[in-house]
Amino acid sequence: MRVVVSVGGSVLAPDLRADRVEEYAGALGSLADAGHEVAAVVGGGGVAREYIGTARELGANEGQLDQLGIEVTRLNARLLITALGERAAPVPREGYEEATETLRRDGVAVMGGVVPGQTTDAVSAALAEYADADLLVYATNVDGVYDADPSADDDATRYDSLAAEELVALVAEGESLGSAGSNAPIDLLAAKILQRSALRTFVLDGSNPDRVREAVETGDFDGTEVRPDAEGGLSEEDR
Numbered sequence: 001m002r003v004v005v006s007v008g009g010s011v012l013a014p015d016l017r018a019d020r021v022e023e024y025a026g027a028l029g030s031l032a033d034a035g036h037e038v039a040a041v042v043g044g045g046g047v048a049r050e051y052i053g054t055a056r057e058l059g060a061n062e063g064q065l066d067q068l069g070i071e072v073t074r075l076n077a078r079l080l081i082t083a084l085g086e087r088a089a090p091v092p093r094e095g096y097e098e099a100t101e102t103l104r105r106d107g108v109a110v111m112g113g114v115v116p117g118q119t120t121d122a123v124s125a126a127l128a129e130y131a132d133a134d135l136l137v138y139a140t141n142v143d144g145v146y147d148a149d150p151s152a153d154d155d156a157t158r159y160d161s162l163a164a165e166e167l168v169a170l171v172a173e174g175e176s177l178g179s180a181g182s183n184a185p186i187d188l189l190a191a192k193i194l195q196r197s198a199l200r201t202f203v204l205d206g207s208n209p210d211r212v213r214e215a216v217e218t219g220d221f222d223g224t225e226v227r228p229d230a231e232g233g234l235s236e237e238d239r
């Protein structure tokens, strides 16, 4: 199976602890050893938010803040690459073609951010689309997609599954103006890519990397499945 795993920065390196990064490398490496083609897209987490906060106070604009965020995602990607050792290309892949080539031929492809104006949620979806992945897994710091932000609303209810077009509507409703470092389960651009490409997608709590491995191997997981639309994506006239 060809799989793209989106690993939130807060999930990969909550306190920059080596053991969590090693566990992630172990889980992804064992999937690769079992014959799966694996790519990981790493987020910026708390470290990116701290840099963005400081640079914002210093007067950086949104594009500059995003670029700072991208640099941090690539630093986090380098941590995972270090832990993966020989299994990964030695430098974070900077584009979808390059990442696809690596995952097809040279082992685990690891990416961070790509361009300002989005998050690694969208990078993961775009890579999964470009590489014709069979599965996209969002390993994040929440155990699925809820009908409201569960950290702000005690009555928030989790979806076991929802259609990509329902996800687009949910995220669009909650999306603020999208300033750098903002929180959301999956950003709007990512949700739209899932919708147009009919990607099979799992959203789960990534704090235990073994659950990511199990989800890929068995298709069983505790979280939210984003279903491709019944028709298998958008029709030409809806695009």
Ligand SMILES: Nc1ncnc2c1ncn2[C@@H]1O[C@H](COP(=O)(O)OP(=O)(O)O)[C@@H](O)[C@H]1O
Residues within 6 Å of the ligand: 007, 008, 009, 010, 011, 043, 045, 139, 140, 141, 142, 144, 145, 146, 147, 148, 149, 150, 151, 152, 174, 182, 183, 184, 185
């Ligand atoms: N509808 C929602 N469903 C789930 N989580 C949500 C929702 N809206 C906002 N969130 C928040 O999004 C956060 C996950 O986004 P983020 O911190 O960017 O994750 P990561 O760093 O793993 O990419 C959760 O901690 C949660 O509080």
Ligand SMILES: O=c1ccn([C@@H]2O[C@H](COP(=O)(O)OP(=O)(O)O)[C@@H](O)[C@H]2O)c(=O)[nH]1
Residues within 6 Å of the ligand: 007, 008, 009, 010, 042, 043, 044, 045, 046, 048, 065, 066, 067, 068, 069, 070, 073, 112, 113, 114, 115, 116, 117, 118, 119, 120, 121, 123, 179, 180, 181, 182
């Ligand atoms: O392709 C990208 C990826 C990331 N970012 C910036 O980097 C930050 C950190 O990335 P992300 O939000 O994906 O990290 P996470 O919070 O999910 O760990 C984002 O908020 C954006 O400001 C960006 O501009 N373009």
